[in-house]
Amino acid sequence: MAFMLEDEFGDIIAKAWRGLGLTVSQVATETGITTKNISRMENYTRKPSRDEVDQIATTLQLDSDKLNAIATESWSPNTIAARYDPALEVVTVTAKVGGYPVHAYLLICMETREAAIIDTAANPKAIMKRISEINMDPKLILLTHAHGDHANGLMDLEDAFDCPTWIHANEPKPRSKNDLRLLKHGDVVSVGNLKVTTLDTPGHTLGGCSFYVRSTVIVGDALFAGSVGNASISYEKLLSNVQENLLSLPNQTVLFPGHGPATTVEEEKNHNPFF
Ligand SMILES: [Fe+2]
Numbered sequence: 156m157a158f159m160l161e162d163e164f165g166d167i168i169a170k171a172w173r174g175l176g177l178t179v180s181q182v183a184t185e186t187g188i189t190t191k192n193i194s195r196m197e198n199y200t201r202k203p204s205r206d207e208v209d210q211i212a213t214t215l216q217l218d219s220d221k222l223n224a225i226a227t228e229s230w231s232p233n234t235i236a237a238r239y240d241p242a243l244e245v246v247t248v249t250a251k252v253g254g255y256p257v258h259a260y261l262l263i264c265m266e267t268r269e270a271a272i273i274d275t276a277a278n279p280k281a282i283m284k285r286i287s288e289i290n291m292d293p294k295l296i297l298l299t300h301a302h303g304d305h306a307n308g309l310m311d312l313e314d315a316f317d318c319p320t321w322i323h324a325n326e327p328k329p330r331s332k333n334d335l336r337l338l339k340h341g342d343v344v345s346v347g348n349l350k351v352t353t354l355d356t357p358g359h360t361l362g363g364c365s366f367y368v369r370s371t372v373i374v375g376d377a378l379f380a381g382s383v384g385n386a387s388i389s390y391e392k393l394l395s396n397v398q399e400n401l402l403s404l405p406n407q408t409v410l411f412p413g414h415g416p417a418t419t420v421e422e423e424k425n426h427n428p429f430f
Pocket residue numbers: 300302305359376
């Protein structure tokens with residue numbers, strides 16, 4: 156595969172059975188596949204056959220063809236055609252947290268060079284370094300959610316850039332130097348000449364949200380290419396919010412997740428087995 160997806164077959168089926176409130180034994184009974192073989196598929200010591208993919212997809216309410224494309228590693232998202240925008244630059248800053256890569260993003264207005272920092276990647280130093288390398292002026296910080304890998308180190312960024320921080324009103328609040336400013340669905344904040352709209356995408360967390368500007372959305376852990384985030388709060392809400400507030404956007408909209416490669420609305424509609 157051109158590049159690794161954040162979630163592969165085993166991660167996807169585990170998220171689906173947990174999300175539906177099933178146990179592995181129930182999945183085994185429904186599919187006729189042994190619990191041992193399901194576990195081996197989840198830890199990648201056994202490749203599923205096409206029949207097994209079909210049985211699992213039916214039981215877990217996933218799309219069988221899309222799931223099979225991920226099981227056989229025959230799909231990865233193509234965003235090249237959709238990414239060029241003369242008014243907006245998106246810079247990805249990737250850091251490792253507990254050995255796993257996480258992305259923060261810089262949204263830069265190309266007309267004014269004013270910028271928003273989105274999430275911290277728990278590595279304010281990496282963000283400060285990137286900012287010092289390019290000509291930009293951070294004016295605000297936006298948080299997709301408050302998990303440590305997205306919000307730790309916030310106060311260091313607030314200190315460095317003297318910026319206000321915005322977070323969804325329903326989200327637990329990380330420690331901040333200033334009073335946090337609260338967002339709800341549809342709220343708009345300005346970054347230079349760019350207008351950034353808040354979209355509700357809870358389910359992974361209580362007040363998880365996404366940030367939509369022009370034909371780009373920073374989606375946090377609501378959606379990964381070919382998958383969704385862990386539904387710690389509500390699987391049903393996560394899927395319905397992604398469907399209604401992200402996959403309803405124009406096909407060429409580029410989606411930048413907190414983990415793994417960028418994707419597009421069209422790619423997800425055609426390839427994400429949860430939809
Ligand atoms: Fe998260």
